[in-house]
Amino acid sequence: MARALVSVSDKTGVVEFAKGLEALGFEIVSTGGTLKVLKENGVKAIDISEVTKFPEMFDGRVKTLNPYVHGGILHRRDLEEHVETAKAHGIVGIDLVCVNLYxxxxxxxxTDDFDEIIENIDIGGPAMVRSAAKNFNDVIIVTDPNDYVPVLEALKNGQNTLQMRRGLMIKAFEHTAAYDSMIANYMNKRFNEGFGEKQFIVGNKVFNTRYGENPHQKGALYEFDDFFSKNFKTLKGEASFNNLTDISGAVKIAAAFGDENAVCIVKHGNPCGFAIRDNLIDAYVDALKCDPVSAFGGVVAVNGVVDKALAQKMNEIFLEVIIAGQITPEAQEVFASKKRIKLFEYGSDKLIVSDDAYDFKHISGGFVYQDADKVKEEEIEKAECKSKRQASEQEMKDLEIAYKVAALTKSNCVVYVKNSAMVAVGMGMTSRVDAARCALKKAEEMGLDVTGAAMASEAFFPFRDSIDAAAAAGIKAIIEPGGSIRDDEVIAAADEHDIALYFTGVRHFLH
Incomplete structure (x- = not known):
């Protein structure tokens, strides 16, 4: 008779699985709470203590760490010596292990109760999972309730194949690796401010992308927790690697203003349009004005619901991706004839952003890891006015928009906003002066008047030349971190040109 060991923390579907195994002739061995649930539901399960010939002890800390358990799992059925040793010691083979962890x-x-946290570190569970996974040639290891039905079907149909067991083995080692990584990261967060000797980054695969940044590269999307599985919905098309990075940038900007009707247009990871208006159609129209050439084939993030009217307006040019809180069925119908457009939503009234605590970037030979950068509302609310002139209410709103967009735009960057719409942006430059000039030149080409606009820089201006250039363009308010040894010159320049100048004291580089 085949024997299965069933011991799970997540008891979803375990009764049905155990009954299915019983029907296939398996003898069920179980522990603690799982044993109780199985017996209450009519499964003839054997207490693990009957197998180990030893009682559970130390409040359940020791119950399966025993040769009768691990010998039953680990001995190789193809080696006569292993089989004879098992017989000599009365060790009965365990052919299937179903375990998920504390x-x-x-x-x-x-809870923050460390004693309770320590007690919820599983020891016997991972040991059994690893034993069964190591001996996958002979043993089936099941760690995911989603695999209960497929495993039962395979056993019923005589398809207990090496390929199936190998797939379950890989999943099992992923399971224990992710579990141990989570514990190590938690301990480092609690005792080492999150920066221990090892850093583990664990994601769950959501889907393969068609390819990576380029066709010769493989790619896939992985998620923290269940962020994409729970929220991100594909309505039309297939998200590429580059689409996903652009979506991330666009959504962060469009969602940075709470419930406001914000629209952000991104091309190659950088914003080329942004506006906030009383309605989303006006927000989109005014966002598009900033750089309609770059917007062609771009990614549009809409902080709200795309309805039929907005869809019809957006459908006037080629857009590759639209991501929104929701896209109504009527709006989807508007885009139905466009083969190349891709539609995604979060199934919510507004866009959803994952509040990741940490950020990291691959570099040659490793990665750099840091606390995630976030613009705090008080940075703008408590920004210090350094000039004689103070900004008006609308100028303060423009400064907020420019500052938040700048924080999420590749450095060096300068952002110009007028009446709650971005009118110019210069990004990714080696010189801040070049960024400012490039932005103004582009605005001029687009026929956009920046007179009266607000300007933001994500880092301090090292010289007054950028202020002089801004004044020549008609800029009326500037926000920047401050901190240059020439801040006094910059402040003096602002006063000379009657520009309102604010320092936040916080730099937001993005490389």
Whole structure:
């Protein structure tokens, strides 16, 4: 008779699975709470203590760490010596192990009680999972309730193949690796400010992208927790690697203003249009004015619901991607004839941004890791006015928009905003002066009047030349971090030109 060991923290579907195994002739061995649930539901399960010939002890800390358990799992059925040793010691083979681990994540989210957290670090569970995974040639290891039905079907149909067991083995090692990574990261966060000797970045695969940045590269999307699985919905098309990075940038900007009707247009990771208006159609129209040439084939993030009227307006040019809180069925119909457009939504009234605590970037030979950068509302609200002139209410709104967009735009960058719409942007430059000039030149080409606009820089101006250039363009308000050894010259220049100048004291480089 085949034997299965079933011991799970997540008891979803476990009764049905155990009954299915019983029907196939498996003898069920179980532990603790799982044993109780199985017996209450009519499964003839054997207590693990009957197998180990030893009682559970130390409040359940030791119950499966025993040769009768691990010998039953690990001995190789193809080696006569292993089989004879098992017989000699009365070790019965365990042919299927169904285990998932103590809810460590749920515990650290629920409590800061370190004693309780320690007790929710599973020891016997990972040991059994690893034993079964190591011996996948002979043993089936099941760690995911989603695999219960496929495994039962395979057993019913005589398809207990090496390929199936190998797939479950890989999943099992992923399971224990992710679990141990979570514990190590938590301990480093608690005791080493999140920066220990090892840093583990673990994501769950959502889907393969068609390819990476270029056709010769493979690519895939991985998520933290269930962010994309729960929120991100594909309505039309297939998200590429580059689409996903552009979507991330566009959504961060469009969602940075709460519930306001914001629209952001991104091309190659950088914003080329942004506006906030009383309605989304006006926001889109005015965002498009900033750089309609770059917007062609771009990514548009809409902080709200795309309805039929907005869809018809957007459908006037070629857009590659639209991402919104929701896109109504009527709006989707407007885009139906466009083969190349891709539509995605979050299934919500507004865009959703994951509040990641950390950020990292690959560099040759490793990665750099840091606290995630976020613009705090008080940076703008408590920005210090350094000039004689103070900004008007509308200018303060423009400064807020310019500052937040600048923080999410590749450095060096300068952003110009007028009446809650971006009118010029210069980004990714080696010189801040070049960024300012490039932005103004582009605005002139687009026929956009920047007179009276607000300007933001994500880092300090090292010289007064940028202020002089801004004044020549008609800029009336500037926000920047400050901190240059020539701040006094910059402030003096602002006063000479009657420009309102604000320092936030916080730099937001993005490389």
């Amino acid at each position: 809810p460590f994540k749920a515990t650290i989210e629920r």
